Ligand SMILES: Nc1ncnc2c1ncn2[C@@H]1O[C@H](COP(=O)(O)OP(=O)(O)OP(=O)(O)O)[C@@H](O)[C@H]1O
């Protein structure tokens with residue numbers, strides 16, 4: 001069934017087509033330009049859809065309600081981080097903007113899944129902090145004893161806690177897969193001064209967030225941040241650095257239940273692992289080859305994936 005602003009599967013929002021300018025579509029979020037705020041600075045409306053991506057491919061089946069859960073988790077973290085005073089962020093409001101010309105139907109569809117943000121020139125680096133050895137960090141460590149070029153002590157086991165959290169940047173590839181890069185390469189791309197500042201901020205935010213998550217029964221194994229420079233009224237980047245995008249959601253982070261954690265094996269995680277495992281089985285059966293389009297997801301995969309996002313939101317509330 002189609003509504004004016006969105007294609008819907010039951011209550012799911014697969015994609016939006018709002019009567020606002022500047023529409024851009026990411027894998028999960030639809031981004032629009034909003035009229036400038038009272039201070040004249042450019043603003044964006046970031047809409048979290050119910051799309052889910054895995055292996056960098058957007059699945060054709062939405063996870064109904066995921067966008068609302070992501071928005072709830074991210075805005076909760078922004079509020080907490082603000083209280084810690086480590087860095088500014090781009091979030092202005094999670095209310096559907098009152099001054100935008102939107103129908104009542106669109107407003108209802110958007111409720112709980114929008115963030116009005118300060119527009120930024122985004123630094124084209126994915127700033128990743130890792131406190132535990134998992135995912136691509138573990139894969140590289142097994143091959144070479146390093147994680148993204150960072151030399152680690154020998155003898156670490158899968159999912160083991162690192163002696164110190166490490167910063168492992170990646171490029172933000174416009175198409176295809178992000179690529180892990182070492183710190184020297186990041187310095188070459190954005191300059192040493194900015195690279196050092198982003199590394200220090202990433203690790204500081206990670207440490208603070210990991211501590212809060214642990215108090216709620218979750219290990220924050222690793223997470224990815226994006227930073228950007230706020231734009232001025234003319235759309236030029238200022239020197240005001242902000243945390244942008246979403247933060248500390250199960251899409252950008254690896255969370256494990258602290259209860260039952262043990263290194264030396266894979267951990268159950270609060271994210272798309274169930275979906276990834278199902279996709280790997282599809283691949284093994286020759287039904288999918290990691291290229292778009294992804295396969296339609298069975299109801300059970302949708303339900304179990306959604307349940308993980310719900311659990312994460314409940315525990316982090
Ligand atoms: N304050 C901001 N100003 C400008 N762009 C932003 C801001 N916050 C987030 N973005 C961008 O909005 C987009 C959000 O969409 P989404 O996360 O779905 O994209 P994506 O598929 O991950 O693509 P990308 O590789 O560009 O991040 C991202 O490109 C992100 O960098």
Ligand SMILES: [Mg+2]
Pocket residue numbers: 026245
């Ligand atoms: Mg993104």
